[in-house]
Amino acid sequence: MKGTLWCLHGAVGQAADWQGLAVPGWAVKRVDLWRFLACCPMSMPEFGRALNAEAVADGRSQIADGLSSAIHHLPSTISRNVLVGYSMGARLGLHALLDGGPWDAAVLIAPNPGLESGAERAARREGDAEWAGRALSGEWDDFLDAWNAQPVLAGTGGGHRARLSVHFRREVARSFMDWSLGAQESLWGRLGEIACPVLWCTGERDGKFTALAERAVPALRQGELWIAPGSGHRVPWDAPEAFRAKLGEFLERALS
Template structure:
C-alpha cells in the first residue's frame, strides 16, 4: 500500500497526517498543503484511495478497519475531504482511540433511509459514465454540478487509467450506501476540526449538526467559499489546519 511506502521512505515527523482525497480526486491534490506542513516539521501522507478498490469491492462498513490496519503511527492525525471525509469518519469510528486529531472537510454524515435508494441510483449512473463513457465528457459533467462551483481542480486525465476503481467508488462508497453516522459521532473522543465553506449551505448544515454531537468538535466556516475549501482558499485552510495541529 501507499501508506507502507511512505513510512519506509520518511523519517519520523513531529506529527503524521494521513490525507484522504475526494471523489474523482488523487493523492497529489494535497501537494500544496504538504509543502506548508513540511515547513512546520509535519508530514502529510497523501493516500491513494483508489488502491483500496483496485482489485475488488471495499464496502464502507469494511473500509475503516482496512485503513486502520495500514496505519503504523501511535498518535496520527486523519484528514479527509468530501468522500475522503466520510471514509475518515469510518476509520475514526472503527478505532476512536487510535487517532490523535481529525480534520473533516465538506463531508456528509449520511442520508435518511428514505433518500438512500435514490442516491444509489444516481451514483450508479455516475459509475456507468466513469466506466464506459467518454472520459472528458464525464469529467465535464461532474464538475458542472452546482455544489462544485467556485474553482476547477487539477487535470484528471491520468485518472482514466483508474476508471474501474473510480466507477467502483460510486457504488461501494456512495453516500446512499452509507449508514447515518450522526448518532455515532459522539463515540469519537479525539478533537475534530470540521471545515466547510460559507457558500456550501447544504454541507454547512451537516457540519453544524455533526459538531453539536462530537465530544470535542470545532466548526470552521471559511468565508466566501464553496465545497472545495482546500483549493479555493488554500492559505486560509493551511493556516487553520496548522493552528489546530499546534493546539
C-alpha cells in the same frame, strides 16, 4: 517531526490533489484511495478497518525506528497521526474514526454523516449508479466535465478540477457503488463515539454542507466548526492559505 497527516482525497480525486499542503513540522501522507478498490469491492466500514491497520503498522515501524535511534543515542520521538479527509474522503475518514485506530485528531472537510431515510438512500444509489456507468464506459473527458460542472463544485476550487487519469475508471466506477452515500449507514447517532478532537470545515458559500456541519459538530465530544470565508465546497483549494493556517493552529492547540 510532530507527526503525520493522513490525507484522503475526494470522489474523482487523487492523492496528488494534496501536493500543495504543507504544515511546518508535519509529514504529509497522501493516501491513494483507488488502490483500496483495485482488487475487489470494499465497503466503507471495511475501508475504515484497512486504513486503521495501515496506520497502526506505520506506527509500529516508527517505534522500531525509535528504539534503533535510542540504541545509537540519537533523539527519537513517536509521532502522532491526524486524519485529514475531504468530501468522500472525509466520509471514509468517519468510518476509520468510528472503528478506533491510532488517531490523535481529525480534520474533516465537508462530509455528509449520512442520509436518514430509505427513500433518500435508494434515490442516491440510483443516481450514483448512473455516474458509475458514465465513469466505466463513457467518454472520460465528458465524464470529468460533467462531474466538475455540478452545482456544488462549479465555480469553486480556485481553478482546481478533477483531472484523474482514465486509468482509474474501473476503481472510480466501483466507488460510486461501494462508497455511495446511498450505501452508507447513517452515522448521525454515532458521532459521539469519536473520542479525538475534530475540526469540521466547510465553505462559507457551501450552504448545504455548512448546515450539515452545524448539526454534526455539537454531537461530537471534542468538535470545532470552521467556516472558511469566501470558500465553496473545495475548501483546501478555494482558500489554501486560510486552510493551512487554520489547520496548523488547530493542531498546535488540540495536540499541545
